[in-house]
Amino acid sequence: xxxxxxxxxxELIDFIADWREGTLAPTERFEFERHLAVxxxxxxxxxxxxxxxxxxxxxxxxxxxxxxxxxxxxxxIRKARRG
Amino acid sequence: MPTTPLNxxxxxxxxxxxxxxxxxxGDDDAFDLLVRxxxxxxxxxxxxxxGVESDSQDAVQEAFLSAYRGLSAFDGRASVATWLHRIVVNxxxxxLRAARRKPEHSPLSLLPEYLEDGHxxxxxxxxxALPTQTLERVELCRLVRATIDELPMVHREVILLRDIEGLxxxxxxxxxxxxxGALKVRLHRARQALRTLLEPHFxxxxx
Numbered sequence: 391x392x393x394x395x396x397x398x399x400x401e402l403i404d405f406i407a408d409w410r411e412g413t414l415a416p417t418e419r420f421e422f423e424r425h426l427a428v429x430x431x432x433x434x435x436x437x438x439x440x441x442x443x444x445x446x447x448x449x450x451x452x453x454x455x456x457x458x459x460x461x462x463x464x465x466x467i468r469k470a471r472r473g
Numbered sequence: 474m475p476t477t478p479l480n481x482x483x484x485x486x487x488x489x490x491x492x493x494x495x496x497x498x499g500d501d502d503a504f505d506l507l508v509r510x511x512x513x514x515x516x517x518x519x520x521x522x523x524g525v526e527s528d529s530q531d532a533v534q535e536a537f538l539s540a541y542r543g544l545s546a547f548d549g550r551a552s553v554a555t556w557l558h559r560i561v562v563n564x565x566x567x568x569l570r571a572a573r574r575k576p577e578h579s580p581l582s583l584l585p586e587y588l589e590d591g592h593x594x595x596x597x598x599x600x601x602a603l604p605t606q607t608l609e610r611v612e613l614c615r616l617v618r619a620t621i622d623e624l625p626m627v628h629r630e631v632i633l634l635r636d637i638e639g640l641x642x643x644x645x646x647x648x649x650x651x652x653x654g655a656l657k658v659r660l661h662r663a664r665q666a667l668r669t670l671l672e673p674h675f676x677x678x679x680x
Contacts, residue, residue, distance in 0.1 A: 432593070438597060
């Protein structure tokens, strides 16, 4: 009896978003993880994808609201509204 | 009319329903309060999306005017903060689309390449972890921000809406005029594209 073929790297990479959201069907999830267990390149790809998402989160956190809004901007908004 | 504006403090709070009622009644002080309470957050959003300070300030001004003119259309189901956030995000989106762009990467060129059998054409090399030191993190944020600007617009806008501004799938899809399913696919492609552009900065040097 021959072993079931692994999913391809293309399929795995297409599945990443659903895998992260936990929306893969159980069979697909099993095949996703079975491929990862034998493919260092896909492990590296998934890791780099996670790093990219984490870097975006870092950027989002760092750009917090400014302590102050330039007074000239506040004045400009008021003036613009008055037309 | 006071010319010295007060910057809002976290202590500033206002009741949305009452504020809206006053705004709709043409109360000048209510508009002033709206601006003082929400301008910081809107400016932060505009800076995240546009990067350029003068454009960001113009977008905030435009957003407040749009909000004021659209008061009658606001049904009050969302908070005023959420409503204003959507308006400034949309304003920034329009500005991004209207801005003259340098030639873009083709979206397909930033996706992984595969062999005929579906395996990666070139093995992905391991990446180093994100830095933990503050200065390095500041530098990283600068790099990521600049790299987002290199993305094709179709990728850039979905990253900005979902990953930077934190809009939900349905909300971002509605803003871009696409289905939720299409948005998810587009976001995945956009993250892959950003990953491709960041790769040279992250691959570990093999000894």
